[in-house]
Amino acid sequence: MDYLLTEEQKMIKDLARKIAVEKVLPARAELDEKGEFPWELMRILAEADLCGLYIEDKYGGFGGGALEFCLATEEISRICGGVGVTYAASALGSYPIVLFGTEEQKKKYLPDIASGKKLGAFGLTEANAGSDAAGIETTAKKDGDHYILNGTKQWITNGGEAETYVVIAMTDRKKGARGASAFIVEKGTPGFTFGKKENKMGIRCSATRELVFQDCKIPKENLLGKEGMGFIVAMKTLDCTRPGIGAQAVGIAQGALDEAVKYSRERVQFGQTISSIQAVQHMLADMATQVEAGRALLVTARLKNRGESEEEDGRKQCILVSFAMSFIGITSCIQMQSSHH
Numbered sequence: 001m002d003y004l005l006t007e008e009q010k011m012i013k014d015l016a017r018k019i020a021v022e023k024v025l026p027a028r029a030e031l032d033e034k035g036e037f038p039w040e041l042m043r044i045l046a047e048a049d050l051c052g053l054y055i056e057d058k059y060g061g062f063g064g065g066a067l068e069f070c071l072a073t074e075e076i077s078r079i080c081g082g083v084g085v086t087y088a089a090s091a092l093g094s095y096p097i098v099l100f101g102t103e104e105q106k107k108k109y110l111p112d113i114a115s116g117k118k119l120g121a122f123g124l125t126e127a128n129a130g131s132d133a134a135g136i137e138t139t140a141k142k143d144g145d146h147y148i149l150n151g152t153k154q155w156i157t158n159g160g161e162a163e164t165y166v167v168i169a170m171t172d173r174k175k176g177a178r179g180a181s182a183f184i185v186e187k188g189t190p191g192f193t194f195g196k197k198e199n200k201m202g203i204r205c206s207a208t209r210e211l212v213f214q215d216c217k218i219p220k221e222n223l224l225g226k227e228g229m230g231f232i233v234a235m236k237t238l239d240c241t242r243p244g245i246g247a248q249a250v251g252i253a254q255g256a257l258d259e260a261v262k263y264s265r266e267r268v269q270f271g272q273t274i275s276s277i278q279a280v281q282h283m284l285a286d287m288a289t290q291v292e293a294g295r296a297l298l299v300t301a302r303l304k305n306r307g308e309s310e311e312e313d314g315r316k317q318c319i320l321v322s323f324a325m326s327f328i329g330i331t332s333c334i335q336m337q338s339s340h341h
């Protein structure tokens, strides 16, 4: 389906696809096996100007929105989910600055993200705060012109590799979700170190790591928005970036379908390729239908592009879509695996 993409959006999709096939495909197996961060591939994506699709052109970006970033994420993830999530998480880490940054913060941080010189990361999750994001325990205490951060974030994509982190911490724990604030923390700040790196079963070239803050002193200028707005910063950021996780799932599902179709045309049983057996054709058709349905749901990313971010319905739709597409992606992977075994 065409999805009424503009010429520019089609070019973004084609460019991402070309890089994925020519550069990511030959490297993916080794990167995954070694759990090696895909720096060289990120450099290639940056050189192709794909790192700042959602960043305003005055800060060096393309000036698009969630849809452009989703189109590229899908094509990269179609070939490698690990590279796809590495790419998408940099957007997750910098979208809070796009949405809530002051002019100074945008000028300071966005050009390096847009050019791909630096990667972003987003630190919300903690050992005791996953779905229940308001349960975070990391604290940020005001101390004159600074805030002092203490606590540990876990499972942070691009952790250790990114230079620019947006971290959610409690400035007033008594207020619950209304007591959270968002901060920009630069790699190399004293008191900010990296803990355990996860040895994952999949998407292994993506770095998933702990962020550790021990009396980490950051200037008050690094507060994003106002004190107490941290939960809003996090939720509005996720509204824009959750479709990116959906795009990753659709890409992985499409990649699984591509492999399944290819295999069914090679594998010969009973004197014919299994692709000519009607029961197999039904399975492939079901997969293709689900993948296309998932892709159609990415229309929410287009809603974000049109600035309908205030719509509560849109927000619910985004959440639903990312869950639905993650499910579709996982189902297709399982189907593909079982067709290989």
Ligand SMILES: Cc1cc2nc3c(=O)[nH]c(=O)nc-3n(C[C@H](O)[C@H](O)[C@H](O)COP(=O)(O)OP(=O)(O)OC[C@H]3O[C@@H](n4cnc5c(N)ncnc54)[C@H](O)[C@@H]3O)c2cc1C
Binding pocket: 089, 121, 122, 123, 124, 125, 129, 130, 131, 132, 154, 155, 156, 157, 158, 208
């Ligand atoms: C590879 C990877 C990368 C990640 N990258 C980042 C990152 O960059 N930054 C970041 O901040 N976090 C990151 N995360 C964390 C991710 O956002 C959390 O895993 C997610 O928020 C869910 O939290 P949890 O895993 O603790 O699950 P839990 O919250 O413990 O949930 C466990 C199960 O219970 C269900 N559940 C929980 N609450 C409810 C409810 N109210 N109603 C119904 N069901 C419920 C969930 O759906 C789930 O099935 C990453 C995680 C992974 C695995």
